[in-house]
Amino acid sequence: MKRLIGIFVLLITSITTAQTFDTLKDKENLTKQEGFFDFWYSQKEDKIYLQVSQLNQEFIYVHSLTSGLGSNDIGLDRGQLGGTAIVKFQRAGNKLLLVQPNQDYRANTNNELERRSVEQAFAKSVLFGFEIKDESENAFLIDFTPFLMQDAHGVSKRLKQQKQGTYELDLSKSALAMQRTKAFPKNTEFEALLTFSGDAGGRNIRSVAPDASNLSVTQHHSFVQLPDDGYQKREFDTRSGANFISYQDYATPIFEPLTKRYIKRHRLEKKNPEAKVSEAKDPIIYYLDPGTPEPVRSALLEGARWWNQAFEAIGYKNAFQVRVLPADADPMDLRYNMIQWVHRSTRGWSYGASVTDPRTGEILKGHVSLGSLRIRQDFMIAQALMNRPFATSDDNYKPMLDMALARIRQLSAHEVGHTLGFAHNFAASTNANASVMDYPHPNLKLEDNQIDFSEAYDTSIGEWDKVTVAYSYGDSRADQTEKDYLNSVLKQAQDDGLQFISDADARPQGGAHAYAHLWDNGESASEELNRVLELRQVAISNFSEDNIKTGEAYSVLEDVFVPLYFFHRYQTEATVKLIGGLDYNFATKGSDLKIVEGISKSNQNKALTATLKTLDAETLAIPKRILDLFPPRAFGYSRSRESFKSNTGVSFDALGAAATASDMSLGLLLHPERTNRLIQQNSLDKSSIGLEEVLQELVKNSFSKRYSSNYLTQVQNTINFNVLKHVMNLSASDKSIPQVKALANETLSQLKDMYSTDDSAMASEIRYRIDQFMEDPEEFEVIQSPTIPDGSPIGSFRCHGFARD
Structure with a gap:
């Protein structure tokens, strides 16, 4: 929430000052915090009393996890964002109801009766009911504690879904967490330590909990003032690579589409709109988790900062910045776009999520979660492929570390890209790796029968990434409409031979696109598979006990061999997709893009020949x-899910x-x-x-x-x-x-x-x-082969849902 970034003076006063509510006068050891929502905390009762001054005034509510469970499989991570909702308080008798209006169905019209007819046609949701404890001068006092002491993030439901056991919230072992419960002028933040008690039913939960019968996590709640009306919505185009919000507008004329789609983006405006190059009124600033160790910290900062290249290309100076989070700032505070370094017990997906205004698509907070174990997978890939790296010294780790850090730079850029509003582009690898929003496989070369790692990963933003930034954040000239500007951006991308194909089309099983794949390289998938198989054979011929350090068990050598043996797996996926594949675009009428065509028999035969190898x-x-x-x-050294x-x-x-x-x-x-x-x-x-x-x-x-x-x-x-x-x-x-x-x-x-x-x-x-x-x-019952060890994410996902990698 870039417009709100800044350090506010926290006003904490004693209850000995004059009170508005009679209910609070007899309570001891109260502290008050003033901000978007004022509240009082009673340490004796461990309760929060919330003042509600405005009824029927909408604001944003977000729940999230400050602390997680540490299991990629369960999927409850530190810093994980929950849903974003527009809510408001309404009075009903002796209660205040926290109501979530239905944003999926609207009537954007000045006709109040028409708006009301749509509101009444579809359900709204009452999230909670609060007994009014006191009222004074149009302000109401409620006991806010029960709201905070509920499982808003759905932890117990998630555990049950993952077959990890049946858990219930144990209030006797739960408490408010006041260290990060604070009020600011435009947002108020709350936290509670919740303990879930039950019987552990799965191996995953037992592997990460000190006592699997009692699981304690911290849930965070944000109440945030809605942004002003200055943000301009931008229409979604299927060719743009931008993610979007959508809703049904029943005030739409019959001859126009009912479904409205608008891209997700941060607010960005030039200080000087007339200048070709200008600083931004409020730059987009991301903050890196200060708990990230070096040299990873520097790599993440560098990779995320690549995006400024794309903003410079559209005339913005220093509009995108990345800094280390100040020591006194809270990463869960919605004023801070975050890049968090998240620890789990196993390697897994990273993801980029956003808090977005459901009304407009304006991104209020970008939140990246990067799994800390993933860099080790790229290190292991390099360790397996290098020729006797530890033959003369066990300290020769730098070549492997360099490749792993190169990958983590690109991962940082990728996940930040999702939080800027951008979708995956899995066709980029066939366009000279034109986007960091693709999933990259290490691009290695054979030189004199030796493997060259020097260009394993890209070192800057791609040409397609500049297109998405131009579409989402660029400004039209004074002599052109925004629609004309946006079409010119997409037309130029088409003329440059850039292609955008996203998730479902690229998946190895159901996906049908012949040139959009995950973890592949090369303009020709079949030629690249032949090259990968040759490289794999050279690496296998060089593989020896010198691929591990002195003193390590030979079982470690076996695990190092896994990514080498299956090194061809993703290029095989890409090659097979040519067989029975299709070449197509997300075409629109008038765009002159290819609509759909099959793959030539010669190219399919080349793919079949390579696959049969x-x-x-x-x-x-x-x-x-x-x-x-x-x-x-x-x-x-027992076998793991990543072992043969x-x-x-x-x-x-x-x-x-x-x-x-x-x-x-x-x-x-x-x-x-x-x-x-x-x-x-x-x-x-x-x-x-x-x-x-x-x-x-x-x-x-x-x-x-x-x-x-x-x-x-x-x-x-x-x-x-x-x-x-x-x-x-x-x-x-x-x-x-x-x-x-x-x-x-x-x-x-x-x-x-x-x-x-x-x-x-x-x-x-x-x-x-x-x-x-x-x-x-x-x-017929299929005879199973041994399960293939985990490969994806290769040194990096998932992204997914909120766009993971």
Whole structure:
């Protein structure tokens, strides 16, 4: 809430001064705080008495978590924002009701009766009812404590949803938290320490709580004055890359859209609107958590500050600033845009959330949460890929640290971008990494058979990021309308070849866009996969015990090998999406953008050829010299969710690793929605690749392969069995259309015929599985491969919902 940033003198007075309310006169040890809402605190009662001076006056209410549980899986983090609501106090008899009007359905008109008809047509929400304790001169006194001592953030509900146990709020172990309960002229902040008691039902909660039967967190509540009417709403355009609010305006003429969409953005105005370059009236200032350690602190500051490059490009000088939060400031105070460094027990997503005025889309507070363990994943990736980094010294950590810090700079810029109002752009990697709002995979190179880490991540804002800033924050000239200005920004982006494609289209399973992916690189996904596989092979050939420090258990070496072995996983996702993929834009009439078209057969065939390499025994077989470095897990080094899984007890499962990797590729290639698209596309254009061709190539490159090495033969048998499983999955899936099921069943018949004269044990098992499936496909139960270790986020998410990474 940039316009409010500043240090206010906190007025704390004793109750011995003259009182407005008779109810408070006999109470001892009261302290008063004056601000947006005045309140009194009774230490003896542990109660807060709130003065309500204005009825029916709307303001903003936000709840959040000051302290969290520390589990990424549970998802209750330190600094997590809750919902943003417009609320007001209304009197009803002897009560004051805290009412949330319905902002989703409105009538923006001067006709009071028309507005009232919409208000009465849709439900509002009464958040709480307070008995009026006293009143004087149109001011009311209420006991505010019960409101603060409720589970507004939904902690117990979240724990139940995550199957972590059944908990109830224990008021006997809860109390108001007064250190950060303060009143300021335009906002009043409250906190309470809440304890939830119950029976722990999940491993995640037991892993992070000292006593899983009693969980204590601090919940924060903000009452904030609404901003003035000076903010100008800006219309949303699907091409812009901006996030948006939406609502139904029933005062809209019938010939215009009922749904109104406006982008989310901070308020920003030039001091001198006539100047080509001007300082801002109120710059956008972000504050970094002072608890962030070096060298991470400097990296986060630098990465977040990249955004000023984009603001400079639209004529603003020092309009975007990043500082370390002053020691006396509260990160939960809505006046401060925050970048918080959040600790969890496991690696997980970071995210950028915002407090936004639901009426207009104005961002009042940006709040970034960055998981502290994620930098260690990039460090480990570098450690695995580097050639014997600890061969001569255990202090040679700087090359790995440099790559990890390069990633954290980009992560800082990415999450701040969400809080500036920007969506993911997963097509940016095909445009020379044009946006920090993509998910970046380390961009490594092979030089003289050595891996070069010098350009692993970008070092500045991208060209697309300048487009989104120009659309959301740029100013039109005096001789043009805002609409003309916005269209000119998007037209220039189109002329520059920049493309914007966001979340659902880029996902590896259901996403259909051929050029929008997560964690990929390169203009050509298939060419990049070939390059990644080559780089992976070089790194594996160099991998040795010198990839860990002296004195570390060999079980650590096994875990370091995980990100190297699966280094190709995300580029495989990108490549597979070309098969049955589509190239399209979020086009609008008159924009001249490509609407939608299929992918050429030659490009799909290149993608299929590259994908099949990830199902090759020679690609997936871990060399014996490396297997000799992986003994059963050492005492004190149990497997984690990020370790290789094993079907061989305590020993390392080499075939299981190949099963996991091939299962990943096959799950992508033979996803029902993809195969359904292949049927449709081939029916419209016979020259395009079809599912029958894909299945034939898959069988030829799996079941038809033979090796002289028994180890490679067993790895290939493992892959073949996964192929059989996924073809059966395709036939049995409720999502597969009948044409897909027919081709899957035909492939199974062909496989049975292929092994009809083979008397080997594997051939006999294949025939048995096929016969069993054909006899009763509805009873088919998938044979699971070992679960793939966590990979995403790679050294960084989730973002998600509020835009996580």
